[in-house]
Amino acid sequence: MKKYVLGLAFILVCCFIPTLNAKASGEIQMSKINSISCYYYAGCNAQMVKSNPNYTDVIIQNNYSEYSIVDMVTGTKLKTFNNRVKVNHNGSYYVIGTNKLENQQGDIEDLGIDVWNVNDFLPNSNILIVEKTINTLMAYDVESKKTVFERTIPDEINVMVGKDIYLIAKSTITVLDSNGKFKELLEFNSSVKDAQLTADNKMLAVATSNENLQVLNTTDYTTINKNFEGTKNSDLISIDPTNKYIAFRNSAGKFALYDFTKGYKINTTNDQIDVENSIVLSKSAKFVLVDEHIYSGKNLSKAVESIHFVNSYKVLESGYAYTPVVQVKRADGTSEIINKNVGWIPDNLNLAYIKTSTNQLVTRGIGKLNLKVSYAGYHFKQSIEIKDTKAPAFKGVNNISGYAYTGIKAMYKIKANDANDGDVTNKVKVTGTFNPNKPGKYKLTYKVTDQAGHISKATRTIEIKYNPLRHMYYSQYSDIYFSSLAYKSNGIRKYNPFLGTFIYKKDGKIYTRFEVSVKSPKELGFKQLKIHANGKTLTTSISKSKYYPYDGLEQIFKTLSTKERQWIEKNVSLNKKVAISIVTKKKTYKKTLNKNEVQGLYDVSQMYYYLKSK
Known part of the structure; x- marks a missing residue:
């Protein structure tokens, strides 16, 4: 814009502050509270009545020749006129059409002059600015009926009245003082679409x-x-x-509301409303008239006024996903942290990128970058630093137990992951003695180092249990486990006299049984079995034995009681002598069990817990 002062021109250089349009993330709800009836063909042509200190009264066109003053709060018609009307600032005079004057008492008289167009009253006065003819501007005191000034004006201009008088042409605005004298010439680089003064006449907005x-x-x-x-x-x-x-109608013909003091857009639910010919804001925009509808502006205090970066996010850890946040300051002075509809765009994709499915910033390198931060139409650049300060993390380092000879490894179910380096399991070093085939408890230490030199350590204990399955046959047909050291694979006993045990699970219960047999040409008549181990003797009845003449074998199968099973478990061990006595009606057979027989007896006692764990 060029500015001319009394014919002397100079160029005014403007400074620009970056502010931005709002997005849906900062949308303010503006509820419709009223509607008024307007002229169908011409629309409301609404104008603010400045005599109301709350600025809630507007002049609207009802039909072709009727105009009314309407209360925006209630929609009530306060006063009706049979032509266009202008009201002075204290409400003491109404100019109706181009030739009638009504005072505060309702008395109507001729205006006293013939005019082509009535513009408006000068602020806080009875002086009316009119276009007497298409080329003559006139100031007229409606009370004294005297002309204040007359002057010639160009064709095809619009006249706006404030404390100064503005002659708006295609791309210029000529400013006259209240006495009609030339004051300024404002020149713009494109056509003037509209101009409006603030209520205090201190500022002029030009579109x-x-x-x-x-x-x-x-x-x-x-x-x-x-x-x-x-x-x-x-x-x-x-x-x-x-x-x-x-507020104004934007280039798309839609309603737009801005913060006038700072120049930023306030996104509202009215932003998609088409505007025909009227927008009026009451005091503090508590009520907003858009054509024939009136909306509430009570929520405007929650409009976003500024956004700021959250200090705790200026340094981020590499290898993590962050939900973008900003600190928002609202028009009512309150602040809050927002984490929805916030944009963070990094300028270095080698250090960070946006995961579009979650709108998260994923860091993956070490260094500095700039984020383009945006929310509710604001955006700015923020420098952040990405560091690697955390050591790798272990997973699955729990104390575990397993059976010998099952291939359990020191790294069983252990993983190591570094936020920056990724999977570093293959870099884990294990220290400590460990034999997966020897029963015992092993305490192991795990150590891993990432590329940045951060070290993580963890310890756990692995218990290796004796594996009774190692020397067991399993009969799938009968679902029975029996010792491969005491029996052949076909179930035939290896020794005589013979004491063997076997175990099976049925209907959720575990049964441990033993077999006692002696080869004899004649029936013996078993009476008792005695097991001698650990300096103690277990005696149990075997009186219901059966003799098989064809095989020359006397035999009995018996289910062990819990007490008998627990005795064997407690007293029979692989490194101790175990002997048996088979008492019959004929004689007593005594025998010291060999290693295989002892282990077979021991294994079956351990199988009870193995099956129970399954």
Whole structure:
């Protein structure tokens, strides 16, 4: 914009502050609270009545020749006129059409002059600015019926009245003082679409076709540094009387609301509303008229005023996923941390990237990068540092137990992962003695180092249990386990006299049985079995034996009681002598069991716990 002072021109250089459009993430709810009836063909043509200190009264066009003053809060018609109307600032005079004047008492008289168009009253006065003819501007005191000034004006201009008088042409605004004298010439780089003064007449907002909205100080008509981004080609400007908000119809024909003091857009639920010809903001935008509908602006205090980076996120750990957050300051002065609809875009994909499915920033290197941070139309760049300060983490380092000869390994179910290096299990070093085939408890230490030199250590104990299955046959047909050291694979006993044990599981219960047999040409008549071990003797009845003449074998199978099984478990061991006595009616057979027989007896006692664990 060029500014001319009394014909002397100079270029005004403007400074621009980056501010941005809002997104749906900062949307403010504006509920419809009322509707008013407007002229179908021309729309409401609503104008603010400045005599109401709350600025809730508007003049609307009801039909072709009827206009009313309407309360935006209730939708009530307060006063109706049979032509267009202008009201002075204290509400003492109404100019109806181009030739009638009504006072506060309702008395109507002729205006006293013939005019082509009525513009508006000068602030806080009875002086009416009119276009007497298409080329003559006139100031007229409606109370004294005297002309204040007359002057010639160009064709095809719009006249706006404030403390100064503005002649708006295609790409210029000529400023006259209240006496009609030339004051300024404001020149713009594109066509002026609309202009509006603040209620206090201290600022002038100008919308042009190719530039964003410009705000001028009316003291010297210098530009105030407010860059209303995305406001080119706007019109129907309305500024709330507190100078907090400004609304207009944007280039897409939609409603748009901005913070007038700072120039940022406030996203509202009205943003997709098509605007025909009227926008009016009441004081503090508590009520917003858009054509024939009135909306509540009570939620505007929650509008986002600024966003800031959260300090705790300025240093991030490599190898982690972070949900983008910002600290939001709202118009009511409150602050909060927001983690939805926040954008973080890194400028170095070697150090971090966005996981689109979750909108998370995934760090994967070490160094510094810039994040483009965005929320509710704000964005800025933030430098962050990605570090690797954490050692690898172990998983599965729990104390475990297993059976010998089952191939259990020291690294069983252990994994090591580093947030930056990934899977480092193959770098784990194990120290400590470990024999997976020898029963006992082994305490092992695990150590892993990542590329950054961070070390993690962990310990666990592996218990290797005696494996009774090693010397067992399993009969799938009968679901029985029996010792391969005492029996042949076909179930035939290897020794005589013979004491063998076997075990099976049925209906959820475990049964341990023994077999006692002696080869004899005649029936012996078993009476007792005595097992001598660990300096103690277990005596049990075997009186129900059966003799098989064809095989020359006397034999009995007996299920061990819990007490008998526990005795064998407690007293029979592989490194101790075990002897048996088979007492019959004829004689007593005594025998010291060999290693295989002892181990067969011991294994079956251990099989009880093996089967129980399954």
